[in-house]
Amino acid sequence: MADEALSAGAVARRLGVAVTTLRTWHQRYGLGPSEHVPGHHRRYTPADLARLETMRRLTANGVAPAEAARWAVQAPDTGPPGAGVGAGKRSARDGGGATIPVGRSGPAARGLARSAMRLDSNAINEVIDRAIRTDGVVTTWDTLLRPVLAGIGERHVATAALIEVEHLVSRCVSEAFAAVVRAHAPDGPPRLLLSCADEEQHSLPLEALGAALAEAGIAHRLLGARVPVRALLEAVNRTGPAAVVLWSQTRSTADPAQLTALLTGPQRPLLVFAAGPGWRAGSLPAGVVRPVDLAEALSLAAAVRDSLDQSAAG
Amino acid sequence: MADEALSAGAVARRLGVAVTTLRTWHQRYGLGPSEHVPGHHRRYTPADLARLETMRRLTANGVAPAEAARWAVQAPDTGPPGAGVGAGKRSARDGGGATIPVGRSGPAARGLARSAMRLDSNAINEVIDRAIRTDGVVTTWDTLLRPVLAGIGERHVATAALIEVEHLVSRCVSEAFAAVVRAHAPDGPPRLLLSCADEEQHSLPLEALGAALAEAGIAHRLLGARVPVRALLEAVNRTGPAAVVLWSQTRSTADPAQLTALLTGPQRPLLVFAAGPGWRAGSLPAGVVRPVDLAEALSLAAAVRDSLDQSAAG
DNA sequence: TACGAGTTGCGTCGATTCATGCGTCGAATT
DNA sequence: AATTCGACGCATGAATCGACGCAACTCGTA
Structure with missing residues (x-):
């Protein structure tokens, strides 16, 4: 030094x-x-x-x-000041639709895919629960759930089949995350609001973040999918969160006006995270932080962890 | 300081x-x-x-x-005896304000409505869990959850507001049902398939049925919302259920052709239930049973289970 | 079944209080 | 000599206050 x-x-x-x-x-x-x-x-x-x-x-x-x-x-370092985010490496884009959609994501992923094809929700639950218990939410999401879901999704858009498999697995994953959130008692008032962008219907990644937050003992609120801007502003106005995470899965739902509306809303200013692959780094309004993956989003949110809200000073 | x-x-x-x-x-x-x-x-x-x-x-x-x-x-930290759904004396009048109309559905419904307006998911979970533990899934659904959800829905279509409240409560209800399913270990292979009709996006009533079934010890499979006919037939063909429950919330999703397709499929299930207010009694194909409410659906499903047991034993 | 009475949550308005950034001053430090 | 220190004070914008009122809901009653 x-x-x-x-x-x-x-x-x-x-x-x-x-x-x-x-x-x-x-x-x-x-x-x-x-x-x-x-x-x-x-x-x-x-x-x-x-x-x-x-x-x-x-x-x-x-x-x-x-x-x-x-x-x-x-919390001395709460992440990049916004300059280093642009150098985000394009993470693994598992191209190539092979016969087994999960590729080389480990044996657990293959087992999960097989249980999914069998529509065996009990087995699915068992695999997911054990993975979360063993490796934690973040690792499970990155190395098990996301690959399998991506594989099913690719297959689904290609073949127009497997819709029922996709729904079942999504439900199981959602339930597993919910169970994690329920298992960890919240330690204070939720100062974090997680919400999908308008028209965005993929809420699973946000639920993963919510489970990871709960695992880390950080309270939060999760609104869900398809939250119109008006409803989001209403929720922000009502609960006054310290930070808002807005998820956008695809480019079509990543309207920067939503972020601007958040920043210029009637309620006090706040930290705004633009999460998800939908957002374009260049078109984000100033003051918006853009985590590149679940782990970074988690660490960013951790900076808000112990901040008990009290604007009074002595 | x-x-x-x-x-x-x-x-x-x-x-x-x-x-x-x-x-x-x-x-x-x-x-x-x-x-x-x-x-x-x-x-x-x-x-x-x-x-x-x-x-x-x-x-x-x-x-x-x-x-x-x-x-x-x-008394800062004491409370009246927390009672079930129907309990509670009506000593004082209850007013309105920015809340959800629940009518005479009991104090628990009003408490749930207030917690929902506050976007307090913890309180929501607490109320729902206790109601289910005390009164069971069926009663909780009929006297607590459905009135509140209906109230939110009415106000939602009227004012185009409360969307975020609706999402949050739906999530909490869904999670509570999932917890019930998880808590009751299935005692055998699921011979019952629950699925939403094509384009039908309301899956909460089906999840209620699923939770009630789990509570009664009846194993089942739940596909989820928006299941196309092809996917449903695929699932039936793959898992060979004894009975299929097809839920339709609104008339627009209640296409009787789906039921006919089920009955004429190669792996024809023994019994087909057309559940939900969407179905019209007159237009159902022969051999389709139409339960009018959750309790009847539950007893019918139990009858199916019992008959299966008998046939297996004999 | 419709209607009035009672309750309740919250929006609005003008006035007031509070938190905050910074300028100033005499003494101390580097 | 150039800063910096601690203390004090000031201007300003945000937050809050008290009062009032409104809309909505429930309940008792006709």
């Missing part, structure tokens, strides 16, 4: 705020140099600077300063 | 009610911050919040707000 210790003025200039504000943030929110003896000059380490960067970015997104400071204090 | 001095907005968001409602509760029932000078902002201490939590819990169970407030003021 470079032991560079930035002075208050340097930090203030870098952040674009006044020196006095730094002092104010320190004494009001405790957001200052980690080691500081009263009366002496403040020396900001890179870690302190990172905290202040988080504070600046959150406040720039409209988060109330008191709340933003709380997040910044306990 | 008291690190827990919640502002009015924060509390309102946490409870899922409007800020105005909080003020109303204060001046109508005296349910407010313990220390509050008129004109100043309200600061809710944890004790005050606990009181409001009690208020929320009681109203979620259908207690009239005035009475719930009386309880919450004097």
Whole structure:
């Protein structure tokens, strides 16, 4: 670690705020140099600077300063500031429709596919539950459920068959996620709102995120599929979440106007996540964070975890 | 400083009610911050919040707000004996406001409606689970869930609002039924196939039937919504069920040809049920049984099971 | 079965309170 | 000499307050 210790003025200039504000943030929110003896000059380490960067970015997104400071204090790095997202690698696009739709996704996937073809919901449930219990929600989703569902989906659009299989598996997956959410008691008021974009009917990925959040002890609200913009704004207005995750599976449902409506809504500004492969990186309004996969969405949401809402300060 | 001095907005968001409602509760029932000078902002201490939590819990169970407030003021963490669906004395009148019309469906229905308006999925789950545990699936469906869902639906078609509420409640109901199915281990191979009619997207009644069947120890398969005729025949052909229940919610999805196709298929099931209000009694092909409600469908299915057992034993 | 009375949640409006960023000042630090 | 420190104060926009009213629902009654 470079032991560079930035002075208050340097930090203030870098952040674009006044020196006095730094002092104010320190004494009001405790957001200052980690080691500081009263009366002496403040020396900001890179870690302190990172905290202040988080504070600046959150406040720039409209988060109330008191709340933003709380997040910044306990979660130094809440993800990329928006620049690094564009370099998102196109993740595995499992091309090639082979005879076995799951490809090389492991034996569990093959077993699941077989149970699905047999319409054996008990076996499906058993496989999914065990995978979740063993590997957790994220891994199960990425390495088991998504491949199988993608395989069924490809086959379905190609052959116009397997519709009943797709429905059954979707139901089982949904139920498994719901069971995870039910098993983990929520530890506080839900400050996270998950919703599908307008006309978007694929809610399973969002349910996966919800289950992963529950697994991590993070409370949330999940609205479901096909949420019109008006209904979404209504829900935001009513519950006032700290962050909203809007899922879009396909390009046709990824209308950036929905994000803009969220950011300019009557309710207080908030963090907005644009999740799902539908969104185009270039056309997103400013202030929208775009996680590339489930794991990143989870870690981003974790930054909001322990923030008990209280806008009062003493 | 008291690190827990919640502002009015924060509390309102946490409870899922409007800020105005909080003020109303204060001046109508005296349910407010313990220390509050008129004109100043309200600061809710944890004790005050606990009181409001009690208020929320009681109203979620259908207690009239005035009475719930009386309880919450004097006993922050106690409640009246939580009773089942039909219980509860009607001591106080129950008003309206921004809620869902449930008519005379009992206090639990009103509590569920209030929780739904608050988008409080935890409270919704709690109410539903307890009702199912106390009164069983059939009674819960007929006297609690269906009235509330019908109320939401009516208001939804009239006002084009409450879509998010409808989705949330539907999800919770679906999850509750799924939990019932999971909790009761199936005792044999499923000889019963439940499926929605083609284009039919309301699968909740079928899920209710599925949960009731599971509760009675009858194994079944549930395909889900929007099952094309070809997919249904495919599933019947593959699994060879003894009976098939085909659900149709509205007249537009009740094509009798689907029933005829079932009866003339190669793997002809022993019995075909045409369930749901969509079917017209006159236009059903011969050999199709039409249960009028959930209870009748359940008893018919039980009869099928028993006859199968007898034939297997003999 | 229709209607009035009682209840309840919440929107609106003008006034007030509060949180926040920053300027200023005398003393201390580098 | 150049900053920075701690303390205080100020301007401003957001949040809230109190009051009022409205629409909707339930229930008792005719």
